[in-house]
Amino acid sequence: xxxxEQNSEALNIQEGKTATLTCNYTNYSPAYLQWxxxxxxxxxxxxxxxxxxxxxxxxxRLKVTFDTTLKQSLFHITASQPADSATYLCAxxxxxxxxxxxxxxxxxxxxx
Amino acid sequence: xxxxxxxxxxxxxxxxxxxxxxxxxxxNHEYMSWxxxxxxxxxxxxYYSMNVEVxxxxxxxxxxxxxxxxxxxxxxxxxxxxxxxxxLYFCASKGGGGGSYNEQFFGPGTRLTVL
Numbered sequence: 001x002x003x004x005e006q007n008s009e010a011l012n013i014q015e016g017k018t019a020t021l022t023c024n025y026t027n028y029s030p031a032y033l034q035w036x037x038x039x040x041x042x043x044x045x046x047x048x049x050x051x052x053x054x055x056x057x058x059x060x061r062l063k064v065t066f067d068t069t070l071k072q073s074l075f076h077i078t079a080s081q082p083a084d085s086a087t088y089l090c091a092x093x094x095x096x097x098x099x100x101x102x103x104x105x106x107x108x109x110x111x112x
Numbered sequence: 113x114x115x116x117x118x119x120x121x122x123x124x125x126x127x128x129x130x131x132x133x134x135x136x137x138x139x140n141h142e143y144m145s146w147x148x149x150x151x152x153x154x155x156x157x158x159y160y161s162m163n164v165e166v167x168x169x170x171x172x173x174x175x176x177x178x179x180x181x182x183x184x185x186x187x188x189x190x191x192x193x194x195x196x197x198x199x200l201y202f203c204a205s206k207g208g209g210g211g212s213y214n215e216q217f218f219g220p221g222t223r224l225t226v227l
Contacts, residue, residue, distance in 0.1 A: 043218030
């Protein structure tokens with residue numbers, strides 16, 4: 001069956017360190033993968049998109065990698081700050097017609 | 113300001129009483145979608161629309177209806193709400209039409225409780 005897996009346990013990290021989140025998928029062949037940030041009770045906000053032929057994408061302190069062989073994306077927040085505390089969702093083009101399939105999200109808590 | 117708006121933001125209702133949640137976007141986007149988000153289940157797509165008068169089922173369409181008569185609006189209709197439809201609902205839109213890789217813009221959410 002199709003699955004998108006993100007760690008259900010919250011990631012607690014010290015301010016200034018790099019947070020790394022994993023998104024694994026099975027039985028999908030996405031053309032791209034996106035990462036969103038969601039704060040409690042609010043709508044997800046788009047962060048980054050990476051295409052299947054791209055290995056890595058960066059935006060300010062964020063970095064995303066995409067390994068279609070491993071069927072995995074890694075999301076890094078460098079020099080993390082308390083304001084980075086949120087839930088991060090990965091989403092992929094799971095159905096070929098631009099419908100997104102979302103992972104359940106991984107919470108990050110940055111400790112001052 | 114480019115945005116997706118939803119109304120109401122909070123709604124408590126009773127089983128069987130028809131309700132409509134409105135969604136509007138001011139970005140001239142072709143693609144619009146409804147999701148529900150439940151603890152432990154994540155975001156699940158209910159219905160989506162590729163353009164005016166074009167709608168299709170997502171992963172969990174049972175108990176919901178939608179219509180797309182205008183490009184900017186995509187209301188979600190619950191004809192006979194039941195307690196299992198208690199959830200947090202998000203509307204989203206995306207530009208570029210089918211085949212584009214653009215980001216989705218989400219509304220602020222509607223928290224629905226069905227008693």
